[in-house]
Amino acid sequence: MASKKIHAIYTDDDLLLQAVKQTRAEHYHIEEVFTPFPVHGLDSAAGVAPTRIAITSFLYGLLGLSVAVTMLNFIMIEDWPQNIGGKPSFAFYTNMPAFIPVMFEMTVFFAAHLMVVTFYMRSKIWPFKKAENPDPRTTDDRFLMAIDAENHDIDILTKFLYDTGAEEIRLIENEQEH
């Protein structure tokens, strides 16, 4: 963990994106970028790996479908194979058309909810979680780039950031939260 870092604040998303690219090109380590809204292309510019959350959603959907099929087959075919209005209950496939709505809904239910829960857990957000954006303006109209300054000459780094168009540059020392 860096005990020294620099917060560079920008006023514009395009400027930030350009600054992120230049900072990466200079091999400075960007610890985090805080923005008030999603900036298109920022994740790849900052070197963030693509998210796999859509894959988890697909798997959760498969889980939901299997739960539905298992439940319907057990209840309607195995446990009480009743004659309800002449509907065939001899095998799962004989009455499957009537099961499709529930199978579909449960697939969607599992895929949606479990994915959202995964998102909350992976991004570490939940009701009583304390916000961690270092400057309250970053949810309004400021863009903050935090750079690891431990092994760099602060003056050169500051000058560099100033040249990228940063509006405010702040040195943060020993601000560790554990």
Added chain:
Amino acid sequence: MSSHYEAPIREPLVIGEKSYHDISVDVGAPVLGKANKSWWIVFTISLIAFLWGLGCIIYTVSTGIGVWGLNKTIGWAWDITNFVWWVGIGHAGTLISAVLLLFRQKWRMAVNRSAEAMTIFAVVQAGLFPIIHMGRPWLAYWVLPIPNQFGSLWVNFNSPLLWDVFAISTYLSVSLVFWWTGLLPDFAMIRDRTTSPFQKKIYGILSFGWSGRVKDWQRFEEVSLVLAGLATPLVLSVHTIVSFDFATSVVPGWHSTIYPPYFVAGAIFSGFAMVQTLLIVMRKVSNLENYITVLHIEYMNKVILLTGGIVTVAYLIEYFIGWYSGVPYENYTYLSFGAATGPYWWAFWALIICNLIVPLTLWVKKLRRNILWTFIVAFIINIGMWFERFDIIVIDLSKDRLTSSWTMFEPTFVDIGTFIGTIGFFFVLFLLYARTFPVIAQAEVKTILKSSGEQFKRLRAEHGDDHHHHVEVESYPAAEGPSANIPKNDQFNGPSEEFNAEENRVDSEARKAGLDNMLSRLGTFDPAVQTQDDLTKISGVGPILEQKLHEIGIFTFDQVSRMTKRDYDLLDEIITEFPGRAERDDWAGQAEILKNKK
């Protein structure tokens, strides 16, 4: 660099010279401010209606369904009519947020939050009816397949009414998390802007500690997209399943394969009508006319036209099939001559006029862009779509196969009271929402500001499309020294305001005299006896401008409220970035209000 090019043929979606901060201020204003008198009046009326409806529900449940106007032939009437009506209204919300997201429609961003809220609140109303129309609602939990002491007695999964349970509960819960996830960055904005510790605490909890990291945003966008992909088939399936309540029956007029798509089209039709009704009022009341523009209203009217056209075709097909089938029973059913001329002719013609004829006026561009006319048409469609469900349910049931069981339906005051109660409940929820939630997805609107904002479109028109929105930072070190990277005044946007601070310092003697003069008019600030106000509360004043005002010697609302045209002009001379801004935003008027609020 990232291009914000948008075809010049497209009209702007955000009107006015808005900056990112302005969007936060405008969206935050209804939440951070106080409710006005008209809000309280409407809220009280809604609350009374809700309580009245609650009384009707308690009366029904404790006395019996017999207090409603149902009879042995017509076992479903207002209850299921209202249920389908509310579910249908709920569909537009998901359509706007999900389907329009998949189609990358930028105009959805200003309306999706309220449309989703409308979905949630409408589905809550709809969800009441399946419970209260039960003869023994206290046994409602039996619809769930829970292992039990009756040898594990299960439910029958062949029934569309059970599919309804799964469909509605999935729909409500998925819509809720979709909506809430989208709200997190906006709650975070309110949390970071509010000055009240109570609000800070509440919005801190509501925003789940959202910090806006780049990784969070990446996941956020992916989750939104996948949820939209899931919600789109969901919205189609839910109303399909609702339509199965009728379509899978053997009742002439109900048994029809066209129901699933036709119900869905009708749902979107009625849902958009309700969105129009609500947003036309809200944009006015919450001062959001710059975000919910006539263009948004026109786009929604076009969706209404499209879905209304689909519904019209469906009516005609039903009518044709009723005749073409050669089944004599179909002659008495919905849309046949029996409906048009029978005892329920008035309900039938109300439907035709409200849903088929009146919306046709929206083909005229002038009427489509007329806010008052849109409001009227939207209101009429809401009535028409209620009649559609009433006609399907009641007319078809009233004349079934056996003439000996033909009968009529008349609602009692309890039927009507319950319906009014749900309308009241809906508005109670919606009004509370409008005061406490950021009603526009500000984080999303900020992403389209540069491509679809009026100011940026104008600048692109003037400077050409390949003009950048910021000064190119050449690279490190900039060839002409650091100053090469500092934006100039004539450039596209914001940063200039900060970077030119030096140039604009109040230095010349002539100005100084003018300023002293101005201060004598506005009154000077004495820190010993006075406290300074948060001038950023004035719409149009950001932290930088506030700093400049402080430099001049203006610290309080009281001073600002005394400003006149002469002072504005002087101000423009000193603060050169936004000529005419103070006058346009009426700082004095705003300060006057803020001053009195203190």
